[in-house]
Amino acid sequence: MIVNGLRASTREQMKIARVKSGISRAVADNRIPMADRASRRPLEIFAAIFVAAGFIYSFHLGSDALGASEAYSAWAAAKPGVGAIVRTPVLHDPGKQVFYYVVLHYYARIFGLSEISLRSMSVVFSLTTLALLFALGCEIFDDSTALAASALWAFNPLAVVFAQTARMYPLFISISLAQLLMLWRVRARPGVANGIACGILGAALPYTHMAGLLILGAEGAILLRDLARGRRETMAWMAIVVAIILFVPYLPIALQQSQDLIYGHSLDYMGPPRHYSLAAKAAAGLAAAGITLWLLLGRSLESSEGEPIRFFVLWIGLPPLAFLVGSVILHPMFNLRYLSPGLAAASLLIAASIGAWSIKWRNLLAASFALACLIMLPFDRPKPQPWRDLVEQVAGGSRSEPIFFESGYVSNGNTANVPNGGFPFGYYSVPFDYYFRGDNPRIAIPGFDSASARMTIEERVSSAGGGWLVSWKDGDAVTAELPDPKRFIVVEKFRGDHLAFYRITPAVK
Known part of the structure; x- marks a missing residue:
């Protein structure tokens, strides 16, 4: 009986052990899928944001006419080869670098030069930017920070405008963030492959936009900060050297463009130099230097060895600081578009900074901001360009009637009469000819010489019986070049921002 009792007790203990083991396995089996789901959740939410962004970026791509700058993109992309593309910004559109035009050229060979085709490449690179922003956040911070940053940027009105415009900025942002990611990796895990990739991407920056040189300068400052703290980032320095070497062949063209760019921006919408005192200029320079x-030599305020917050502050903050100081010392040069890579990266800096204070508030603010942007999008659409309507009006008239375009930089009222060689065929002739295929003569008149322009308009309109003027001048400046009202009838058909359209006919005697 004792033996039987021991056997029964042993069987009972084994049964209890099996039950406990089963419960443990069940708990473990349940925990693992829950952990997997938790780890996948940021990626799943990001995928939803990515799809929604792709839909929003692609909406109404072909509904609005191209703007003037977009038309120049189409014009450059339509050139027969890379050599002709390189000459385009040098001769006609200073400040615009060639890499975007080259990429768009080959993209357009596949998809064409329609509004949708031209703008769709911007959609592709805008979505690439979103993916790079998420990858950058995961690499430097964590998945939740990366997700919050993606939500802050994806539906930002600036991001949407960039995505729906056929200009270089989405490509510029994508290359910048990709190069920033590679620079972080080279600093954290030095390697030849990462260094070469970082150098090639670094060279692509100034080939895409002149502001890329300031980004490379900011990265040099980051490496100087590392050097001051005893970190010898040999491979990272080599990446910067590779970028400079690869850009050297284009340097003579860039210098020529820089001269035209400075002169042109002294005349165009950015305006002539402001007359700050020498003391004010010195104070601005000293403040920027301080x-x-x-940022370079101050003591570290972060526990992380890589100092990610300071890393981003240097990368984002130094280019606009340089533009601000240059605007005080030289002439106005600050434009929000030039800082577009920093604006995208700033969403990551904001998400990380708020997350360090409160993760709950960071997530709530990111979701609220994204929702607010989505609500505002229908009310924040830019005003469409009028080129289709203008072309339709000209097409309804005689083919012998000339169309006049003002040559020179698109100047403000104070500099409209300064002689210059900008856009010798007329700035607005490119967007007009994108839509107009008629045989009407196109005539460039000097925008800086109102008397000569007026004489040409009167002569050609008299012989043809009518004509059209496409002007970038405001009402007061354009009056000086309009024909004599006693002998000609001038009707303003359109008036917008830096764009006016006139119908000119001889007065009936």
Whole structure:
């Protein structure tokens, strides 16, 4: 009986052990899928944001006519080869670098030069930017920070405008973030492959936009900060050297463009130099130098060895600081578009900074901001360009009637009469000819010489019996070049921002 009792007790203990083991396995089996789901959740939410962004970016791509700058993109992309593309910004559109035009050229060979085709490449690179932003956040911070940053940028009105415009900025942002990611990896895990990739991407920056040189300068400052803290980032320095070497062949063209760019921006919408005192200029320079030195040499406030917050502050902050100082010392040069890579990266810096204070509030603010942007999008559409309507009006008239375009940089009222060689065929002739295929003569008149322009208009309109003027001048400036009202009838058909359209006919005697 004792033996039987021991056997029964042993069987009972084994049964209990099996039950406990089963419960443990069940708990473990349940925990693992829950952990997997939790780890996949940021990626799943990002995928939803990515799809929604792709839909929004692609909406109404072909509904609005191209703007003037977009038409120049189409014009450059339609050139027969890379050599002709390189000459385009040098001769006609200073400040615009060639890499975007070359990429668009080959893209357009596949998809064409329609509005949808031209703008769709911007959609592709805008979505690439979103993916790079998420990858950058995961690499430097964590999945949740990356997700919050993606939500902050994806539906931002600036991001949507960039995605729906056939200009270089989406490509510029994508290359910048990709190069920033590679620079972080080279600093964290030095390697030849990462260094070469970082150098090639770094060279692509100034080939895409002149502001890329300031980004490379900011990255040099980051490496100087590392050097001051005893970190010898040999491979990262080699990446910067590779970028400079690859850009050297284009340097003579870039210098020529820089001269035209400075002269052109002294005349166009950015305006002539402001007359700050020497003391004000010195104060601006010293303040910028002080901020830069503090960022380079100030004591570390972060526990992380890579100092990710300071890393982003240097990369994002130094280019606009340089533009601001240049605007005080030289002439106005600050434009939000030039800082587009920093604006995208700033969403990651904001998400990380708020997350360090409160993860709950960061997630709530990111979701609220994204929702607010989505609500505002239908009310924030830019005003469409009028080129289709203007072309339709000209097409309804005689083919012998000339169309006049003002040559020179698109100047403000104070500099409209300064002689210059900008856009010798007329700035607005490119967007007009994108839509107009008629045989009407196109005549460039000097935008900086109102008397000569007026004489040409009167002569050609008298012989043809009518004509059209496409002007970038405001009402007061354009009056000086309009024909004599006693002998001609001038009707303003359209008036917009830096764009006016006139119908000119001889007065009936």
